[in-house]
Amino acid sequence: MSKDDHILEEFTSKEYEHGWYVDFEADEAPKGINEEIIRFISAKKEEPEWLLEWRLKAFRRWTEMTEPDWSNVNYPAIDYQDIKYYSAPKQKEKPKSLDEIDPELLKTFERLGISLNEQKRLTGVAVDAVIDSVSVATTFKETLSELGIIFCSFSEAVQDHPELVKKYLGSVVPANDNYFSALNSAVFSDGSFCYIPKGVRCPMELSTYFRINAANTGQFERTLIVADEGSYVSYLEGCTAPMRDENQLHAAVVEIHAAKDAEVKYSTVQNWYPGNKEGKGGIYNFVTKRAICAGENSKVSWTQVETGSAVTWKYPSCILKGDNSQGEFYSVAVTNNHQQADTGTKMIHIGKNTRSRIVSKGISAGKSQNSYRGQVHVMKRASNARNFSQCDSLLMGDKCGAHTFPYIDVENNSAQVEHEATTSKIGEDQIFYCQQRGIDEESAVALIVNGFAKEVMNKLPMEFAVEAQKLLALTLEGSVG
Amino acid sequence: MSDITIENKLTEMFDNWSKESVHLDSALTQVRKNAIKSFSDLGIPKLKSEAYKYTPVQRLINKNFDFSVSNQAAGWTKDACKEEFYQDDKANHLVFINGEYVSDYSEIRSTDDLEIKTIDDESFDQNAEIKNLMGKTRSIEKDAFAALNLAFFNNGLFIKVNKNKDAIDTFVYHFVDSESGQTINFPRILIIGEQGSRANIYEKTFSKGSQNVLALSILEASVAANAEVRFTKLQQFASNEYTIDGIYANQDKDSRFYTNTYSISGAVIRNNIHINIGGENSEAHMNGLYQIAGKSHVDNNTSVDHMVPNCYSNELYKGIMDENSRGVFNGKIYVRPDAQKTNAFQSNNNIVLSDTAIVNTKPQLEIWADDVKCSHGCTTGQLDEEAIFYLRARGIDKKSAKALMLNAFANETLEEVKNEQVKEEIEGIILNKLHY
Numbered sequence: 001m002s003k004d005d006h007i008l009e010e011f012t013s014k015e016y017e018h019g020w021y022v023d024f025e026a027d028e029a030p031k032g033i034n035e036e037i038i039r040f041i042s043a044k045k046e047e048p049e050w051l052l053e054w055r056l057k058a059f060r061r062w063t064e065m066t067e068p069d070w071s072n073v074n075y076p077a078i079d080y081q082d083i084k085y086y087s088a089p090k091q092k093e094k095p096k097s098l099d100e101i102d103p104e105l106l107k108t109f110e111r112l113g114i115s116l117n118e119q120k121r122l123t124g125v126a127v128d129a130v131i132d133s134v135s136v137a138t139t140f141k142e143t144l145s146e147l148g149i150i151f152c153s154f155s156e157a158v159q160d161h162p163e164l165v166k167k168y169l170g171s172v173v174p175a176n177d178n179y180f181s182a183l184n185s186a187v188f189s190d191g192s193f194c195y196i197p198k199g200v201r202c203p204m205e206l207s208t209y210f211r212i213n214a215a216n217t218g219q220f221e222r223t224l225i226v227a228d229e230g231s232y233v234s235y236l237e238g239c240t241a242p243m244r245d246e247n248q249l250h251a252a253v254v255e256i257h258a259a260k261d262a263e264v265k266y267s268t269v270q271n272w273y274p275g276n277k278e279g280k281g282g283i284y285n286f287v288t289k290r291a292i293c294a295g296e297n298s299k300v301s302w303t304q305v306e307t308g309s310a311v312t313w314k315y316p317s318c319i320l321k322g323d324n325s326q327g328e329f330y331s332v333a334v335t336n337n338h339q340q341a342d343t344g345t346k347m348i349h350i351g352k353n354t355r356s357r358i359v360s361k362g363i364s365a366g367k368s369q370n371s372y373r374g375q376v377h378v379m380k381r382a383s384n385a386r387n388f389s390q391c392d393s394l395l396m397g398d399k400c401g402a403h404t405f406p407y408i409d410v411e412n413n414s415a416q417v418e419h420e421a422t423t424s425k426i427g428e429d430q431i432f433y434c435q436q437r438g439i440d441e442e443s444a445v446a447l448i449v450n451g452f453a454k455e456v457m458n459k460l461p462m463e464f465a466v467e468a469q470k471l472l473a474l475t476l477e478g479s480v481g
Numbered sequence: 482m483s484d485i486t487i488e489n490k491l492t493e494m495f496d497n498w499s500k501e502s503v504h505l506d507s508a509l510t511q512v513r514k515n516a517i518k519s520f521s522d523l524g525i526p527k528l529k530s531e532a533y534k535y536t537p538v539q540r541l542i543n544k545n546f547d548f549s550v551s552n553q554a555a556g557w558t559k560d561a562c563k564e565e566f567y568q569d570d571k572a573n574h575l576v577f578i579n580g581e582y583v584s585d586y587s588e589i590r591s592t593d594d595l596e597i598k599t600i601d602d603e604s605f606d607q608n609a610e611i612k613n614l615m616g617k618t619r620s621i622e623k624d625a626f627a628a629l630n631l632a633f634f635n636n637g638l639f640i641k642v643n644k645n646k647d648a649i650d651t652f653v654y655h656f657v658d659s660e661s662g663q664t665i666n667f668p669r670i671l672i673i674g675e676q677g678s679r680a681n682i683y684e685k686t687f688s689k690g691s692q693n694v695l696a697l698s699i700l701e702a703s704v705a706a707n708a709e710v711r712f713t714k715l716q717q718f719a720s721n722e723y724t725i726d727g728i729y730a731n732q733d734k735d736s737r738f739y740t741n742t743y744s745i746s747g748a749v750i751r752n753n754i755h756i757n758i759g760g761e762n763s764e765a766h767m768n769g770l771y772q773i774a775g776k777s778h779v780d781n782n783t784s785v786d787h788m789v790p791n792c793y794s795n796e797l798y799k800g801i802m803d804e805n806s807r808g809v810f811n812g813k814i815y816v817r818p819d820a821q822k823t824n825a826f827q828s829n830n831n832i833v834l835s836d837t838a839i840v841n842t843k844p845q846l847e848i849w850a851d852d853v854k855c856s857h858g859c860t861t862g863q864l865d866e867e868a869i870f871y872l873r874a875r876g877i878d879k880k881s882a883k884a885l886m887l888n889a890f891a892n893e894t895l896e897e898v899k900n901e902q903v904k905e906e907i908e909g910i911i912l913n914k915l916h917y
Contacts, residue, residue: 398851398852404845408841417859
């Protein structure tokens with residue numbers, strides 16, 4: 001018993017293990033947003049004229065928009081003039097290899113458990129590490145470029161491959177798509193860019209690691225993945241932030257373009273700082289993620305494990321434009337304490353014989369609120385479209401809530417759409433069954449929760465699955481009483 | 482388009498009415514004045530309004546009604562109405578003409594177990610129950626149409642089922658006549674099921690005339706402890722009829738409330754059902770079928786508010802959409818933080834028969850308590866090809882096989898209709914629509 005208590009003690013006191021921050025020398029823009037700031041960011045990045053124009057256009061559009069309020073979350077109003085829109089760790093020159101990177105930076109990632117060096121040697125995952133606003137290192141670039149794969153920071157892509165960026169930037173998520181995407185389009189500072197050429201199967205997992213470090217900053221990165229005909233890529237995204245009392249805004253945009261026969265698998269383990277037990281601090285995660293299956297037989301699969309953030313508000317979506325294309329969405333969203341999550345997906349069926357599958361598992365504990373909001377829209381010409389959606393919610397504790405808002409719009413008579421949802425708590429009989437077999441309550445709950453989320457966890461790449469399972473256990477520690 | 486809004490037209494109509502009213506200072510007029518005020522504050526729901534997302538009421542009303550309203554119903558004489566009654570001389574037959582309850586035309590058979598009254602200035606003043614319960618199931622500050630009905634209704638119907646009485650069936654007929662011009666009707670019914678009572682109420686509409694009809698009807702039910710109210714509504718309207726219908730119920734402990742709604746035809750039908758379960762061990766059942774074709778548009782918006790623990794709600798809605806019709810379903814289960822041990826189920830199944838029909842559905846769960854069992858399921862699809870093949874292999878032609886399957890699909894929603902005559906009639910209508 002004492003061992004259990006010890007573990008329990010350790011876990012409950014272990015609030016958020018990535019809550020520290022490092023004092024780098026940082027290059028920052030003053031607080032606030034205006035055209036000057038956007039010009040400043042653009043100049044810092046030595047961007048071409050067209051991109052600056054694009055940013056300014058987005059900014060002007062943003063000023064005309066109002067912040068949406070339809071989500072099932074509550075948070076104090078954000079003062080957009082009180083955020084620093086640009087912060088970058090100071091580097092004298094662009095590093096050519098890992099050896100030239102500020103050792104302090106490398107240490108940061110080591111502390112996060114993603115040693116860039118080690119990662120390179122052992123796991124064979126190519127990592128693009130983003131701190132605050134800029135990408136600091138990308139590994140395995142050479143190996144990848146031999147295959148013609150472009151994997152680099154967004155700013156590098158703007159310099160080196162402007163034709164690709166120009167063609168695809170904003171093609172899936174237009175600058176004026178919504179309030180946060182417009183804001184992002186105006187001030188985005190960096191992000192990852194990835195292009196897989198025709199017929200290439202990317203030999204390793206590509207990964208971006210996002211880290212907010214500086215205080216009072218917002219993180220606005222942009223990821224653009226283009227998978228050309230017949231290519232395949234599996235992409236991972238991880239995120240953490242320091243513990244701070246104020247809330248920080250993360251408004252990213254992820255765009256995926258899958259051409260004919262291409263397949264993209266995008267996995268996220270989101271572990272932004274969720275705020276403390278009283279709900280103070282934490283990240284606002286307002287992200288726009290969207291993929292287009294532009295070509296025939298293309299496939300995009302979103303897998304996400306959401307354990308962090310004070311407020312999560314995002315809907316990774318698929319536009320199934322090409323005939324026979326497929327979209328998938330697997331999600332586990334765990335909320336504890338005062339966390340709020342309003343997340344789900346949109347599957348827009350445009351092409352014939354398009355298929356989509358949604359599996360969403362929500363786990364709420366403490367005083368948290370967890371909502372699934374999704375849309376399945378079968379357009380008129382999407383004959384034989386097929387969708388299956390399943391949203392299950394698990395409630396732990398009597399102060400939390402679980403909500404479901406599925407929208408199903410069908411305009412074609414050969415489409416088949418199914419949706420099912422359940423909400424329940426862990427059954428006393430289930431716990432009893434485990435206890436009878438000598439499994440204590442805490443482990444029984446962990447066991448049941450793991451089983452509940454397994455369908456989604458199975459879809460994660462190996463490296464992530466382990467981390468995600470640990471996170472799941474950690475987020476829920478102490479929530480059973 | 483003139484820039485005079487519908488809201489202005491309606492408030493003006495109300496002002497004119499209240500000036501010429503003989504009961505200028507009655508208590509009811511005061512209630513009406515409050516209602517019209519809330520209505521003008523709220524306005525007709527805009528397209529952006531989440532609850533009316535798929536039914537653009539404002540545009541519909543603007544496009545189809547000019548508010549030069551005539552409420553004459555010369556076509557419906559007492560005998561003409563009587564012709565249409567169900568053949569049941571042990572039941573109550575109550576008549577509404579263009580939205581007003583007409584006691585002269587009605588046949589009331591039972592005064593022992595039921596109390597039936599007209600709601601007007603006088604009865605509102607004298608009857609404490611009407612005064613206390615009318616307009617209380619739905620906040621007029623939240624619902625523009627509930628407010629509008631309260632402001633405009635004339636001669637409402639009050640039904641009270643006496644304590645511990647198992648009341649005889651009650652049929653309510655709405656006769657609509659738009660021969661002499663467009664009409665806007667505001668039928669209003671208030672049902673009180675006293676402790677331990679049981680009631681079965683059936684509602685049906687007959688219409689004449691070719692001008693546009695807008696019916697904004699409200700039914701309120703207050704179901705006391707251990708009482709049961711079953712309510713069945715057949716919506717078979719002409720293509721010039723627009724309906725916005727509200728059923729609002731408050732339930733006390735150990736009570737049961739059933740609604741069965743059959744939407745068969747009409748230009749636009751919008752059904753709002755809202756049930757507050759305010760007493761433990763209560764049950765609420767909502768069944769519905771929308772089997773529509775042509776350009777019909779049916780929007781069912783239901784919500785159950787589980788306010789207390791240990792209650793049960795069940796909802797089954799089925800839709801068959803043909804031609805250019807559109808079916809909308811929005812079901813909401815709301816479980817409050819203290820409503821532990823709630824069991825709530827919801828199911829919505831749709832079959833789309835044509836390329837041009839549209840289904841929008843949104844089954845919604847909002848759950849704030851942990852010890853609950855709530856689920857919803859929703860499907861949209863076609864008939865099972867294998868089942869059709871099975872039938873055809875046995876010598877049944879394709880059309881009949883399809884009709885057989887659809888009939889079976891639709892009939893499930895009829896289980897809670899207790900009156901055989903009504904049940905047979907609805908079954909007949911369903912079959913007829915399948916061209917069996």
